Amino acid sequence: MRPKIVVIGSLNMDLVVQAARPPVMGETILGKSMQFVPGGKGANQAVALARLGAEVSLIGSVGKDFFADELVNSLESAGVDKTAVKTIESSSTGTAFILLTEEENSIVVVPGANAYCTKEDIDAHIDMIKQADFVLLQMEIPLETVCYVSQVAKRLGKTVILNPAPAQKLPGELLACIDYLTPNETELAILADGEPELEKGIDALLAQGVRTVITTLGAEGVAYKTSGQALQRVGSYRVPVVDTTGAGDAFNAGLTYALGIGKPQAEVIAFANKVAALAVSKFGAQLGMPTLEEVLRFAETCHLECK
Secondary structure: OEEEEEOOOOOEEEEEOOOOOOOOOOOOOOOOEEEEEEEEEHHHHHHHHHOOEEEEEEEEEEEOOOHHHHHHHHHHHHHOOOOOOEEOOOOEEEEEEEEEOOOOOOEEEOHHHHOOOHHHHHOOOOHHHHHOOEEEOOOOOHHHHHHHHHHHHHOOOOOOEEEEOOOOOOHHHHHOOOOOEEEHHHHHHHOOOOOOOHHHHHHHHHHOOOOEEEEEOOHHHEEEEEOOOOOOOEEOOOOOOOOOOOOHHHHHHHHHHHHHHOOHHHHHHHHHHHHHHHHHHHHHHHHHHHHHHHHHHHEEEEEEOHH
């Protein structure tokens, strides 16, 4: 069974600079390398889903420049339906400036054409949403569009998953439409008005209508809670880390795919963790996304001792 998923989100060209460490304010350092890599949270998640075997479409925007063709070609090569990706003549394509060090990465995103992903685009492709089982969203497109499509999707009876990154305070009418909210620990604190305790932060979002909150905790794994149930935890998988840029996108793709094929919730989280673990072991947000075959091979060899 191939789950049908519509992703509404960003397409960016990632300008990745590798360096031994980040510079301090006012300092200039020498980098090791620079590469141009297809990215954007929407495109990353769509590519990851396609590689896992989902039937996936992306609604989004690119500019009229030399980055646009490469981003769209990357979608096509992965098997993503790109018919709903429009070109904005007056804008540049979105870009992300990524500093990748041995310890971590830091990212500055310039939205560009992503700012032109509008409610009208949702209406223009409503049949695409009607035919889907799941709608996957992130926050690199306008909040107004995210709110609108979440309400449309819920009226159509779709399961709505929101990866709230980059994090910002979200209105109650949006949260009430979300079936699965997937913040990391930092994003959870922002969404829950600075609440420092994990479960209290999750409970604050459940109280606003979210059905399930799934919080990624890095090396500590995942904590999740569904309204009316107890907090649950699932461990992570230790692998050699090459590039963490697409880790969250890989996790969300794995989560959505596993839900789409009907796995039980605990198995869904474990599957998503495996997808993310494989993604961070390779360079490049989209280039590092694993196939289903790679995930299944990893599952056979990496059990509890890998957590």
